[in-house]
Amino acid sequence: MIKTRFLSNLLLSFIWLAVTGTFSFENFVFGFLLSFILMWLISTNRREDSYFKRGPKTIGFIFFFLYELVKANIQVAYEVITPSHLMSPGIIKIPLTAKTDLEITLLANLITLTPGTLSLDVSDDRKVLYVHAMHVRDKDKFIEDIKNGFERRLLEILR
Known part of the structure; x- marks a missing residue:
């Protein structure tokens, strides 16, 4: 259902581009948002359709x-x-709520893409992610930031 809604949203966006005659990224984004809102308005069961829940969460993420x-x-x-040297580097053991390979891989890559942090390894039982960070002043706060930031928001989109 999500794939169908997304493809319909893309199709309506390209129709918008063709009708307006302006083929730019900004116009595509506007058409995508406009078609998303229109699809949401004409949807019969908005609360049960996960596409309309995941879209705003994805943009927020x-x-x-x-x-x-x-x-x-x-x-x-x-x-x-x-x-001056103000770094306090460390390797942190982050317990994972993410279970699937996709969830763990995306989380590890997002952490690695952020400068100053690097995902090192996942435990064999896939319950712990080891992360190297340049600035670890408070270990518990660092873990909480990853858990309540990247991991929670990523799982809201994927699940």
């Missing part, structure tokens, strides 16, 4: 990730520019 990416880049750039 993208903005959350971009925020974390910019924040980490600024932190790493500051560390490189300043002469």
